[in-house]
Amino acid sequence: MSEETKALESMIGEEYKYGFTTDVEYEEFPKGINEDIIRELSARKEEPEWMLEFRLKSYRAWREMEEPDWFNATYKKPDFENLLYYSAPKKKPKLDSMDEVDPKIRETYEKLGIPLEEQKMLSGVAVDAVFDSVSVFTSFKEKLAEAGVIFCSISEAIREYPELVKKYIGSVVPARDNFYAALNSAVFSDGSFCFIPKNTKCPMELSTYFRINNMESGQFERTLIVAEEGASVSYLEGCTAPMYDENQLHAAVVELVALDDADIKYSTIQNWYSGDEEGKGGIYNFVTKRGICKGKNSKISWTQLETGSAVTLKYPSVILQGDNSIGEFYSVAVTTKKQQADTGTKMIHLGKNTRSTIISKGISAGQSNNSYRGEVKVGKNAKGAKNYSVCDSMLIGQECGAHTFPYISSENASSSVEHEATTSRVGEEQIFYLMQRGISEQDAISMIINGFVKDVLKELPLEFAVEANKLLDVKLEGSVG
Amino acid sequence: MLEIKNLHAKVEGEDIEILKGVNLKVNAGEIHAIMGPNGSGKSTLSKVVSGHPEYEVTDGEILFEGEDITEMDADERAHLGLFLAFQYPVEVPGITNKTLLREAYNTIARANDREELDPLEFEDYLVSKLDVIEMKDEFLNRSINTGFSGGEKKKNEIFQMAVLDPKLSFLDETDSGLDIDALKIVSDGVNKIANDEKAIVLITHYQRLLNYIKPDFVHVMMNGKIIKSGDIALAEELEANGYDQLQKELMLNGEAQ
Numbered sequence: 001m002s003e004e005t006k007a008l009e010s011m012i013g014e015e016y017k018y019g020f021t022t023d024v025e026y027e028e029f030p031k032g033i034n035e036d037i038i039r040e041l042s043a044r045k046e047e048p049e050w051m052l053e054f055r056l057k058s059y060r061a062w063r064e065m066e067e068p069d070w071f072n073a074t075y076k077k078p079d080f081e082n083l084l085y086y087s088a089p090k091k092k093p094k095l096d097s098m099d100e101v102d103p104k105i106r107e108t109y110e111k112l113g114i115p116l117e118e119q120k121m122l123s124g125v126a127v128d129a130v131f132d133s134v135s136v137f138t139s140f141k142e143k144l145a146e147a148g149v150i151f152c153s154i155s156e157a158i159r160e161y162p163e164l165v166k167k168y169i170g171s172v173v174p175a176r177d178n179f180y181a182a183l184n185s186a187v188f189s190d191g192s193f194c195f196i197p198k199n200t201k202c203p204m205e206l207s208t209y210f211r212i213n214n215m216e217s218g219q220f221e222r223t224l225i226v227a228e229e230g231a232s233v234s235y236l237e238g239c240t241a242p243m244y245d246e247n248q249l250h251a252a253v254v255e256l257v258a259l260d261d262a263d264i265k266y267s268t269i270q271n272w273y274s275g276d277e278e279g280k281g282g283i284y285n286f287v288t289k290r291g292i293c294k295g296k297n298s299k300i301s302w303t304q305l306e307t308g309s310a311v312t313l314k315y316p317s318v319i320l321q322g323d324n325s326i327g328e329f330y331s332v333a334v335t336t337k338k339q340q341a342d343t344g345t346k347m348i349h350l351g352k353n354t355r356s357t358i359i360s361k362g363i364s365a366g367q368s369n370n371s372y373r374g375e376v377k378v379g380k381n382a383k384g385a386k387n388y389s390v391c392d393s394m395l396i397g398q399e400c401g402a403h404t405f406p407y408i409s410s411e412n413a414s415s416s417v418e419h420e421a422t423t424s425r426v427g428e429e430q431i432f433y434l435m436q437r438g439i440s441e442q443d444a445i446s447m448i449i450n451g452f453v454k455d456v457l458k459e460l461p462l463e464f465a466v467e468a469n470k471l472l473d474v475k476l477e478g479s480v481g
Numbered sequence: 482m483l484e485i486k487n488l489h490a491k492v493e494g495e496d497i498e499i500l501k502g503v504n505l506k507v508n509a510g511e512i513h514a515i516m517g518p519n520g521s522g523k524s525t526l527s528k529v530v531s532g533h534p535e536y537e538v539t540d541g542e543i544l545f546e547g548e549d550i551t552e553m554d555a556d557e558r559a560h561l562g563l564f565l566a567f568q569y570p571v572e573v574p575g576i577t578n579k580t581l582l583r584e585a586y587n588t589i590a591r592a593n594d595r596e597e598l599d600p601l602e603f604e605d606y607l608v609s610k611l612d613v614i615e616m617k618d619e620f621l622n623r624s625i626n627t628g629f630s631g632g633e634k635k636k637n638e639i640f641q642m643a644v645l646d647p648k649l650s651f652l653d654e655t656d657s658g659l660d661i662d663a664l665k666i667v668s669d670g671v672n673k674i675a676n677d678e679k680a681i682v683l684i685t686h687y688q689r690l691l692n693y694i695k696p697d698f699v700h701v702m703m704n705g706k707i708i709k710s711g712d713i714a715l716a717e718e719l720e721a722n723g724y725d726q727l728q729k730e731l732m733l734n735g736e737a738q
């Protein structure tokens with residue numbers, strides 16, 4: 001390996017800065033999963049009967065299902081009997097003001113750069129903070145309520161808006177959809193709920209910050225976003241976790257529903273702990289994310305910057321049911337050390353003149369493995385459907401891998417599906433070219449990477465683009481060896 | 482300005498010696514041309530002089546304005562005023578020409594305790610340089626060389642040279658790939674840039690270029706060495722007789738092995 005490549009690798013493999021743990025007292029259930037645990041969980045959350053039924057049915061379905069292994073990743077399977085399915089900081093469960101949040105937890109979020117006090121926040125962004133299994137705080141609730149927007153934890157939504165939740169939960173990702181979705185449906189602990197009523201433009205960005213703190217707990221959060229006719233919303237999810245030697249499981253389900261003319265933009269900055277040099281520890285990020293463009297002219301757009309986790313299996317998808325609806329997927333996945341990511345999207349075209357765009361950028365360094373898996377399916381009624389996919393991979397060093405698995409099927413002859421893929425190696429020639437013009441090695445590398453991901457990052461909401469750039473820079477920061 | 486003494490270089494980590502004792506002296510105000518068959522080491526020489534990490538200098542030294550730069554990083558050499566117009570300019574998607582040039586210009590300015598230009602000042606400066614080679618301003622906002630035609634890439638190299646205003650420039654086959662009109666425009670541009678305080682080393686296969694940019698010296702490189710130096714007459718002789726003939730003559734004279 002040349003000096004350049006080594007320098008690149010050391011820059012890319014910058015140490016994880018969010019790996020600290022917070023020492024809080026926990027209230028938790030015994031390890032393992034069974035119907036009693038689920039009943040207890042549901043009771044603790046004061047859930048209605050139908051919710052418990054939903055959980056139990058999901059649990060029974062899950063018991064019958066096989067853990068999947070079709071993806072391009074190898075890892076030690078989680079031991080489901082040795083996980084904690086409920087772990088909440090011991091403090092008042094319902095919080096009305098910031099002062100009631102455990103100072104230690106508040107501090108945690110400060111350290112992560114997410115102050116929970118409203119006056120300190122980015123203006124125009126409401127935050128829901130989820131700490132292990134529970135939502136600890138949601139800001140700007142009143143201001144949102146004035147506009148008719150509901151933004152709260154899913155637990156609260158189940159209690160306060162049962163009709164809405166009942167109508168939509170499991171409607172996009174049915175419990176039986178897949179192994180991890182079934183598990184999540186049985187034991188989900190918390191997450192966010194957003195409801196944007198008819199003809200309402202959500203007055204601010206909404207965001208949720210997930211933090212796994214407890215070593216033995218799994219995190220199963222559930223997010224549901226509904227945009228009624230003509231409504232629009234932009235939502236961002238951020239995640240970090242401490243460094244532990246053991247793997248932690250994060251199996252979330254996110255469902256998006258867009259009715260006629262509605263527009264949902266969902267952005268993720270995923271920075272879970274990714275394990276150490278030897279591949280020890282780190283999060284298993286097995287997430288089911290799916291949106292449905294139910295109404296005509298609706299639009300769902302997924303943007304993700306994936307930098308963390310030991311293993312990521314994730315395919316944010318869009319079902320394009322309404323005529324003229326639009327689905328978009330913009331992704332940057334960075335893997336370093338021994339990280340493994342198998343990520344991509346599915347665009348299912350059902351309605352007429354539906355359009356989808358997929359732009360995926362993978363950056364692999366170290367001994368990591370980065371796969372793009374994308375499916376574009378055009379149904380027989382999807383007259384005039386169009387898809388455009390670009391899938392670029394960049395390799396840094398000689399030991400990493402990048403793979404592309406496109407699956408395309410069309411039952412309608414008037415549709416058009418276009419797929420382009422490129423693989424490049426971060427070129428020592430590129431670095432030399434920029435250095436010859438006077439630019440330092442470190443700046444050259446960061447310019448090249450930023451150039452590579454630009455088309456995706458420009459899709460992030462402005463408030464978060466800065467954060468994304470910072471995160472990439474942190475990943476790239478370091479001494480030139 | 483530049484003095485190369487007995488320069489030996491090989492590919493880093495391998496046993497392939499490419500430069501086998503190059504000697505060359507270039508003074509301010511001079512234009513040199515290096516010619517030589519494919520694979521003789523011309524590009525390698527230009528890369529070794531500008532600090533490409535792929536090559537290791539095993540013997541000899543490179544002096545720039547009296548300072549030994551043999552071990553310097555490429556960016557530091559650029560700060561001193563060394564420029565290489567690449568034979569194969571590299572594409573860097575997502576970064577515009579303008580961004581690169583502003584970064585580069587200001588980094589060089591900083592390194593030399595000169596004043597940096599703010600974005601507006603730089604814009605004016607940049608636009609003023611477009612005329613040098615009749616470059617269209619749309620190229621400023623395009624990603625570096627990305628999707629440029631072969632000739633456009635070559636032109637872009639000379640544009641960058643005009644903007645960064647280096648003391649010594651290596652132009653590696655800038656003429657290859659340029660159409661007849663473009664060759665004339667680019668040559669005129671280079672002539673405008675050249676002055677008594679600067680030096681230029683042209684690497685070329687064609688005497689045609691030397692009709693536009695008149696070299697003071699012509700060198701012939703073969704098998705990792707400069708085997709003959711002379712004036713423009715040497716280029717004409719090569720054009721007429723080819724390298725074979727030259728090599729035979731030299732062998733007869735016992736000057737080459």
Ligand SMILES: Nc1ncnc2c1ncn2[C@@H]1O[C@H](COP(=O)(O)OP(=O)(O)OP(=O)(O)O)[C@@H](O)[C@H]1O
Pocket residue numbers: 492497499517518519520521522523524525526535568
């Ligand atoms: N990185 C490398 N690894 C192996 N061989 C190399 C490397 N770089 C250069 N060479 C070899 O060194 C020799 C000189 O190459 P160079 O590019 O300097 O030639 P050149 O004189 O510029 O030729 P041309 O006129 O075709 O551009 C060639 O045989 C080339 O294959």
Ligand SMILES: [Mg+2]
Pocket residue numbers: 523524525568653
């Ligand atoms: Mg060459």
